[in-house]
Amino acid sequence: MGNRFIEKLARCHPLRPAEVDALTAATAHPRSVKPRQDLIREGDRPGPVFVMLDGWAYRYKILPNGTRQILAFLMPGDCCDLHISLLAEMDHSIQTITPSRVAMIDRLAMDNMLDARRGIAKALYIAQLIDEGTMRAWITSMGRRTSMERVAHLMCELYLRARTIGLTTEPTLCLPLSQLLIADSLGMTAVHLNRVLKALRAEGAMTLDRKSLLIGDPSKLVQIAGFDENYLHRRLRVVA
Amino acid sequence: MGNRFIEKLARCHPLRPAEVDALTAATAHPRSVKPRQDLIREGDRPGPVFVMLDGWAYRYKILPNGTRQILAFLMPGDCCDLHISLLAEMDHSIQTITPSRVAMIDRLAMDNMLDARRGIAKALYIAQLIDEGTMRAWITSMGRRTSMERVAHLMCELYLRARTIGLTTEPTLCLPLSQLLIADSLGMTAVHLNRVLKALRAEGAMTLDRKSLLIGDPSKLVQIAGFDENYLHRRLRVVA
DNA sequence: CGCTGGATTGACTCGGATCAAGTCGAGTGG
């Protein structure tokens, strides 16, 4: 299997061979990272740009009262904080979920690459816009969807993203997320999430067991979620 | 008073005189827009870049069930969707709240300006990163803060943003937001928001009447909100 | 002066949090 990061960017915007080469070189020496390791913490000065070549991670914040809010899940091919070095400090942390291979691209090298290879800059920009759209969808979910809708919506999102980057072609997806992680991303309790999952299973819409998601009835799940099939598609269409 | 947009960008990143001139020219002919007008709707192809020279607006989505979620408030100086033209369709709508003056910068002109004036590009980029941080704070609020904390947090955010762009220097702020708008931004009911406002008033932390916000006890409000004074400051520090 | 769209208040209900016990499976060490 190739370099998921480059594949993803190429899907955002066509890349010239020279650009692919530059990206290949920049990500040639990934580091192996264990699960549950912080790549960077809130308050740190932004360091290098992280690229998830393999494995899952998540962005999160810890509140004063100790609770955690997960802001995004990062899957293979995703990259973090392209330009966040422009700001003084990280406003959130990033932690690995599974054992991962993470490329760390030096800021300066990245800036030079963005200057010299406009196609890469554009592809990264598009990827970032898509992520912003995802954040808007999360805000919408938290504010105006019931817990069952939220769960269904998140699963639709994750499944679609995973399919787009070629993680699966079947109605099944290997999802290394504990129920606690999912609950903390949806603003609910692990206990309550568990009950919602049970209900979704009972409806036949989807089954989430230990390590994988099975979408039993896609159209039902989409309907429960009120999932706008276009919300990621639209962006993907640009790509196609 | 000058051009709030240019002032804001200059605070993000120092601008050369030529860059200021280019921005002045680009925003020289704003359009007057009435309240409650959509500037652009979900599903539209992105048009020109909108710049709020004066007046307030908000980004929002309408769900299938008819409810509304507000994604962000735009105040004078804010600009919308810098590069969103890279995507095929808007995933949300933008509507004015007050009578506004809105500059509309042609995509092509904007792209040329960004290419030719890197300082402008950088300033806009920084502004966008700050907005992203705000979105992350919203997700956090919706997921893990009580309704009173959420209200207090939003008021802290709005007050700080307003002060930064020079809308006020006192503990008062002219806030043209109805309770329904605020409720729809915080994922709650107007009825419940009303009760929370009453409680905050009773505590002496803040008073929100028809058209203005009065922060009676800043430190108490910050404490209720669990507001990280740095969350916008950090970014502002870069600026200083 | 009555209309209208917000703001306010009360009574009632319910989704989800909280608290508290289990249960199950994968290691680990004796």
Next chain:
DNA sequence: CCACTCGACTTGATCCGAGTCAATCCAGCG
């Protein structure tokens, strides 16, 4: 190979924050 542990998942009982429904109240305005 079994006992022990530890983390994650389940389930039940109870409570409370916030939604819902429904009256007012109030100020601006044609």
